[in-house]
Amino acid sequence: MRNYLALVPKYLAAHKKRTDLAIISVALSVALVTAIFSMLDVFLRFEKIQVIHDYGNYHLLIKDASAQEMQAIASRIDVEEAGRWIELGQASINGVRCAVGALDENLADNLNIKVIAGKYPAAKNEIMLEQWAVESHRLNVKINDTVRISSPGHVGREFKVSGIYNDLANMKAKAVPGVLMSLDGAAAIKPGAELSYIVLFKRGVKILNAEKEIKDTLKIADERIQRNERLLAVIGQSKHKAAVEIYTTGAILFLIVLIAGVMMIYNTFNISVMERVRQFGLLRCIGASRSQIRKLVEREGLAITLRAIPIGVIAGVIVTFILSAILKFYNSSLFASMPLFVISVSGIGAGIATGFLTVSIASFLPARKAAMVSPINAVTGSGDIKISRSKKRGLLTKVFRVEIAMGINNAVMKKKTLFLMSCSIAISIILFLGFQVFVDFMHAGMKTTKPYTPDISLTSEQGISEGLYKRLSDIDGVKKAYGRRFAYVEAAFDAARLTEAYKKQVGNIEVKDNGIFVPPENSWLISYDRNQLNWAKRDLIDGTLDEDKLNARNGIIAVMTNVRKGVTINTVNLQLGDKVYIKTPAGTRELTVMGRLRSVPFRDSKPNLSTFIITEKLFTELAGESPYQIIDIQLKKRNQEQTVKEIKGMLDSSITLHDARQKNAELDQAFLTMAVFVYGFVAVIALISILNIINTMNTSVASKTRYLGVMRAVGMSGAQMDKMVLAEAATYSLTGCLAGCVLGVMLQRALIADLLSSFRIVWRFPLAQIILIWILTLLVTALSVISPLKRIKAKGISEVIGSL
Amino acid sequence: MEILRVESLSKTYGEGETRVVALRDVSFSISKGEFVLVVGPSGSGKTTLLNLIGALDTPTFGRVFIDGRDIFTMKEEELSVFRRRNIGFVFQAYNLVPELNVEENIVLPLLLDYKKPDRQYIDELLDLLGLSDRKHHLPNQLSGGQQQRVAIGRALASRPAIILADEPTGNLDSKNSREIVNLMKLSVEKYKQTLIMITHNPNFAALADRIFNVEDGIVTELGGKGK
């Protein structure tokens, strides 16, 4: 040993186990921070691609823009791309309802419009159609064909099909073909139509500032400007309430991630602090100066971090890589521009910074303590344990067996260790519960396909015959076909069951002597078959959906929410057992509410008093024999195109085919993009928390080696030792779990109820999550002390005692 | 009556260059109630011998019988119960439990045996050890000698058949040392216990029934007041 600093590698090597544990703890913490921050970074990049795909690549839309305004905006240096868009609204093409618009060609790409065949309409009389529409059974046209487009109030005009563009999922599902024409063409069929100017700014431009400048210089009123809020949100530039709420929630949670990283390191270092204080005290006794100890600590911290940080960073990067790989695997074309291996500088930076900072703080603490107390006190360890009023401690022994009492006592005696241990566990739980908010947010804010979501829907004003329904069900590639009939009926019930909100909307409602009101509007009556009743179970608030019971007892199912003018409100407040009177051609029928549903997966454009579900049999009794208005079809996975062709072959032009497959797939895709990351966050947090618990418990047991040896020499049996160590570990976990669950639930509630108010997420007590947390924590705790205990038992007692 | 028999006990530490033979083929037997002193130069193997007798370590070769039972054939659980009932240790380095106060440290072996400590006996013991007014103190609030006395108290608390003491008076002045040894001797006589004690203090030779000398791992009997 030439220099006193040579102590460092010697110390670290002599305490290999302890050093390893410290390295693991730092690596875990760095991995946590790196992974979470990198994931956020990468998530935003993926989400940006997703949002651009779903909502278009532009920032602002200026309505009713004048030529002079457009000129001024186009000449700004911060504008990347700008162009005109005219929405001409509903029209009909060769007699089929369609939606017409005109768009400058330079913007086509930004709005995800790609010419598949032919060319973009340029001349006045040229149009472009969606591919599905061209192939539709009601509109069979080819490139260069002439079509007739007429809009309400205008005479029809002849156009030439110049090109075909990609399917737009929403139009396809609505079965309304999108027709694009040139700006000149639009001006010709509807002179003076409202023109919007779509603007995409360059990278790095402060969009809201630019918007303000444009507004101020051109004196454009607020209402004329529309932002692509979702795109602004993912690039962090939105001031929309919802976006700000998400930002704040994110900021809080990511701050907690940082705190968790710090806690994890600090805790493991703390466990051996007292030993370190003694060691430094000893060095001081033999003449080491404070600055020498300082250097020693610096060296040691450096040695540990240098080994731990690369491990942590690599682990964090790998996790991010896995998530990117999953997304790229599921949608290689959408995310083609995304590299498989994304290095997030911010994520790695955050990880390294947390690691370095915490290690230096955590390792300096014992040095400071050793420097502060007199060297000799540091050596004897006075002040190590505070004298607690220990007389009452006998109590524990009365309740528990001695080894358990001792274990609990060990944990409770060292207040600081107990605090840090519990904190370290609690903060993981808080994080886990906190990040669940994003799961709730995702489920509340994003639609996904449900088991009952149809691939194809057939609708017809005239109705679809039972015969066609049978033939459709018999097609080989059809998995399921289910028809729905609906009717508008006069339904009345106790006036007290109408909500204030509804009464406000319709005004005066006449109430008869018996308390029953006179219906001011019709109600929507829908028939469900057995399958559909089954699917509805997930939305059942209470009551039954059993077809036989409903038939036997004249049951009806009330739907509690209703969409009126695009807004979801509660119009009625019906309870199980309430009587509903429905007018039928054969007189009034009394039915009983036997079930209540939260909602139904479709909406009606007409304003209704309420929506009711009824069995097919009762529907026929009430409304008479009638054809189906809608047939929903689910297809088998294989040969779908062939099946769709077969279906088309059976339809006449009175029936509209809505192909929702692309829309469903896109919804699922958007959900998946978010879900991979949201669940990724939760999984990473859970995994690292578990590893962290294992590591801290290991450290805690390892630091007790000598103590356990003494206990064994005094006659403690192996089983007793197990129980003692377990009791101590359980004390840490239980306090941590308790604190974590209480604080985590509070955080979750606060985030959902107060912060994320504009998403109207319903907060429920996360019982399942909490049960899972308790089981996992206790299980992990028990498992994590087993191996260090085994290691200790394998050694001779005298060896263990001797190993100071 | 024979309480302890050691048969060709050997212990080797390490391998190759760091190989140390700490005990070489040691055999002897000790009767119940005897007070045996173990002396020898530092590093000769005294602690090793004691550790082996108390089954704190496993020998490289040889057997130890206590009360006629071969302790190294016992199962782990059995051995711990046997140890806490029959063997009391006083370590060279006290090894008290820092979280427990004086009284708790002393009754610990009884607690581990799920026995209710005999209050009167414990108070008597505390009194004898001069720790009555320190019984609620934690080990790090005590002087070295006081800690040593707590360790002795712990060894005596369960009235074990054999007490193994490794330099129990190493940190005490000569007056105190004598008192402690007398105390142990008293206890041994009263409860018919057997005491094996390592010491560097030649003054205790007169008190012992037998004296073993350890040198380079070889044990020879020097005789004692009995012989």
Ligand SMILES: Nc1ncnc2c1ncn2[C@@H]1O[C@H](COP(=O)(O)OP(=O)(O)OP(=O)(O)O)[C@@H](O)[C@H]1O
């Ligand atoms: N765990 C061990 N590993 C290697 N060698 C050991 C170990 N324990 C003891 N020794 C060696 O065995 C020999 C005997 O040690 P022991 O502790 O029995 O001596 P002792 O007679 O008790 O000495 P002292 O009077 O100084 O306490 C010594 O040379 C020591 O270096």
Ligand SMILES: [Mg+2]
């Ligand atoms: Mg010794």
